[in-house]
Amino acid sequence: MLPPDQVSPCANDDFQDNQQQSNHVKLSVLHESLHPVTLKFEDISYTIKLESNKGISYFSTPQRKQNRAILQGVTGIVHPGEFLAMLGPSGSGKTTLLTALAERLPGKLSTGSITYNGQQFSSYMKRKIGFVTQDDVLYPHLTVLETLTYAALLRLPKKLTKQEKTEHAEFVIVELGLTRCKNSIIGGSLFRGISGGERKRVSIGQEMLVNPSLLLLDEPTSGLDSTTAQRIVATLRWLARGGRTIVTTIHQPSSKLYRMFDKIIVLTEGCPIYCGKNSHVMEYFESIGYVPGFDFMNPADFLLDLANGVSPDTRQDDLHESLPKSDQTENQNATKQFLIASYKKNIYPALKEEIDQSFRHPIRLSSRSRDENQWTTSWWLQFKVLLQRGLKERKHESYSGLRIFQVMSVSFLSGLLWWHSDTNHIMDQVGLLFFFSIFWGFFPLFSAIFAFPQERPMLIRERSSGMYRLSSYYFARTVGDLPMELILPTIFVTVTYWMGGLKPSIIAFLLTLLIILLNVLVAQGLGLALGAILMDVKQATTLSSVLMLVFLLASGYYIQHIPSFVAWLKYVSFSHYCYKLLVGVQYSRFEVYECGIGEECRVMDFPAIKCLGIDNLVLDLVALVVMLVVFRILAYVALRFWHQ
Ligand SMILES: Nc1ncnc2c1ncn2[C@@H]1O[C@H](COP(=O)(O)OP(=O)(O)OP(=O)(O)O)[C@@H](O)[C@H]1O
Numbered sequence: 001m002l003p004p005d006q007v008s009p010c011a012n013d014d015f016q017d018n019q020q021q022s023n024h025v026k027l028s029v030l031h032e033s034l035h036p037v038t039l040k041f042e043d044i045s046y047t048i049k050l051e052s053n054k055g056i057s058y059f060s061t062p063q064r065k066q067n068r069a070i071l072q073g074v075t076g077i078v079h080p081g082e083f084l085a086m087l088g089p090s091g092s093g094k095t096t097l098l099t100a101l102a103e104r105l106p107g108k109l110s111t112g113s114i115t116y117n118g119q120q121f122s123s124y125m126k127r128k129i130g131f132v133t134q135d136d137v138l139y140p141h142l143t144v145l146e147t148l149t150y151a152a153l154l155r156l157p158k159k160l161t162k163q164e165k166t167e168h169a170e171f172v173i174v175e176l177g178l179t180r181c182k183n184s185i186i187g188g189s190l191f192r193g194i195s196g197g198e199r200k201r202v203s204i205g206q207e208m209l210v211n212p213s214l215l216l217l218d219e220p221t222s223g224l225d226s227t228t229a230q231r232i233v234a235t236l237r238w239l240a241r242g243g244r245t246i247v248t249t250i251h252q253p254s255s256k257l258y259r260m261f262d263k264i265i266v267l268t269e270g271c272p273i274y275c276g277k278n279s280h281v282m283e284y285f286e287s288i289g290y291v292p293g294f295d296f297m298n299p300a301d302f303l304l305d306l307a308n309g310v311s312p313d314t315r316q317d318d319l320h321e322s323l324p325k326s327d328q329t330e331n332q333n334a335t336k337q338f339l340i341a342s343y344k345k346n347i348y349p350a351l352k353e354e355i356d357q358s359f360r361h362p363i364r365l366s367s368r369s370r371d372e373n374q375w376t377t378s379w380w381l382q383f384k385v386l387l388q389r390g391l392k393e394r395k396h397e398s399y400s401g402l403r404i405f406q407v408m409s410v411s412f413l414s415g416l417l418w419w420h421s422d423t424n425h426i427m428d429q430v431g432l433l434f435f436f437s438i439f440w441g442f443f444p445l446f447s448a449i450f451a452f453p454q455e456r457p458m459l460i461r462e463r464s465s466g467m468y469r470l471s472s473y474y475f476a477r478t479v480g481d482l483p484m485e486l487i488l489p490t491i492f493v494t495v496t497y498w499m500g501g502l503k504p505s506i507i508a509f510l511l512t513l514l515i516i517l518l519n520v521l522v523a524q525g526l527g528l529a530l531g532a533i534l535m536d537v538k539q540a541t542t543l544s545s546v547l548m549l550v551f552l553l554a555s556g557y558y559i560q561h562i563p564s565f566v567a568w569l570k571y572v573s574f575s576h577y578c579y580k581l582l583v584g585v586q587y588s589r590f591e592v593y594e595c596g597i598g599e600e601c602r603v604m605d606f607p608a609i610k611c612l613g614i615d616n617l618v619l620d621l622v623a624l625v626v627m628l629v630v631f632r633i634l635a636y637v638a639l640r641f642w643h644q
Helices: 011-017 022-031 094-101 142-153 162-175 194-208 226-241 279-287 299-307 326-358 369-371 381-396 401-419 425-448 451-464 470-499 508-534 539-555 566-574 574-586 607-612 618-643
Strands: 037-050 068-076 083-087 111-116 128-131 214-218 246-249 263-268 271-277 592-596 599-604
Touching: 011 037, 011 299, 037 326, 037 539, 037 599, 068 094, 068 111, 068 246, 068 263, 083 226, 083 299, 083 508, 094 214, 128 194, 142 162, 142 226, 142 381, 162 194, 162 369, 194 214, 194 226, 214 226, 246 279, 246 607, 263 279, 263 299, 263 326, 263 599, 271 299, 271 566, 279 299, 279 326, 369 401, 381 470, 401 425, 401 470, 401 566, 425 451, 425 470, 425 508, 425 539, 425 574, 425 607, 451 470, 451 508, 451 539, 451 618, 470 618, 508 566, 508 574, 539 566, 539 574, 574 607, 574 618, 607 618
Parallel strands: 083 246, 083 263, 128 214, 214 246
Antiparallel strands: 037 068, 037 111, 263 271, 592 599
16 A cells, blocks of 8 residues: 555556555555545635623623634635645634535634535535544544544445445555554543544544545644654645545644645634635745745745734835834734735735636536435434444443442332331331332433533534434434443342332232333433433433422422412322322232221221322323333434534
8 A cells, every 4th residue: 555645646547557456445445535525715704703801790781792713815726636625824714714615614704705616515515524623522432444434434435335434444544654552541530541643543444434525624744743743744635636625734844744735725803814825825925025034934834923913033124114113013914914914915806816817617516416315324323323332432431330320229228228028007108109209200200311412512513514313323323322321220120129129929029110111211211301402411310309308398298288279290290100000010909008006907908009099000100101202202303403
């Protein structure tokens, strides 16, 4: 396999001759762009509203929202096969521009337009764009190989077999120099995994896999050593030569790296001061009076100095000499203003003409491309892969010893506390049934709240690139949680039911278990819905604790004479239905208990049970099933609202 920097730009034929058959398949998918894209952006301006408070006191009145221009009049064109870099000081708007080009800005552009082959952004284009963000959003418990293999399975087209997709993932690993750490876990904030540079390469690899026509990268070399950075930029250049359009932001490239770009845009405070061919940049600045201070200066350093308003010592004209030298900031601002004005006068007209020219010959997507299935993989495959990935990622969490210990210890303790209670101690027995309904309401509810808010960044990233349907993700996530959600209550009920001396009947035991499992699913559904609606763990936890407290009190165990104007509360409490069903299964209509010495009373007349009224159990069952469906639909709708 040829290293990327040795690949000739037009060497597709040589390539095919030199590579083995298997490599040929991988390279053809990775190297050649099947749908070249010309990216044009014209007069882009983007403004955000900032809310500022005068003081930091809670009592200070909020000031009016201020507008802040982040981008102003940025124009450019990048053809297939070109590699464009955005340069500029920190805060100059590079990331914002890149995000705008990926159509992922949270707000709308104030002015300007972005087109892809002369057409607006579409769901078709969404799948042709690869976007590598500055922060790597990766699953911490997966290995490098697993991360890239799952991405390959989800993102590569249906026509490739599983084996071929896996080989692609392996190929990208070799290509990005990740072989040594391919079996290491990614790692997170609480446990160490691969290094920051390796994480960045995994993020790039995920996007490389899909053979994007337009690849946008936010600082792909930050935190990397110069050799690795060079290798990555060489790979990107190689990808560009395959007919892709590649745009990257870059902070402080070495001169060697800098020379690999075809075009550059230099930004200062959101305004462009240069946009065009890399080979012409020095010539241009020389023409307006700026040359590097010394012969071997890195051009990138020179440009960054200019973007910061720092003019080199050897300025050839004395245009600014009249400015007061003592005031450095003013001087720098004047330099920036001069550079912006020069751009508008000298570069913008030519750029505009180039864009207008290319608009006359818009590249039309072939009807085949337009009609191409919106999704690269089937619903079922997406579901299977997401389920498998979710199980792997969350097995530490779901099957954590701590969680199992928590449930087992509570079940043994409850078994001991209610040890062989019998019907004669009916109050205790009813208490155990109520405890079942409440414990298996709280536990799954609070576990489920975290599901969607925690996975949101990943979902945003993957859905933005059209990786899978929301429905396949939703089903995979909920189904993946089921085994542990159901195993733990099963163990709990088995231990506590028999230790607690409840009705010694297999049927009664199985019915009790089924009711509790249904209760668990309802509580889990409510947790998922609250998490998905609020998308904030803190708010969802607070609301859930209030709800559970209301359910606890309104279920009919603690208070038997609830005032009629709040009595309806029990009808919205799933714990109430669960408790009622458990009591109904445990006691038969004509069962008696010892209510005094030698005195027998009907169980149905026991105050707590009488108040509960255990007739119409079918209706209670229906209520639970309806809640199960409604909460899950609600969770899905809320998720769809957040991830349109
Ligand atoms: N949502 C926002 N709220 C407040 N300020 C914002 C927001 N988005 C962007 N900005 C501001 O816009 C400016 C440009 O931000 P951007 O991230 O695009 O810069 P950058 O050139 O990529 O910086 P860096 O190189 O440090 O990543 C910054 O000053 C930033 O603080």
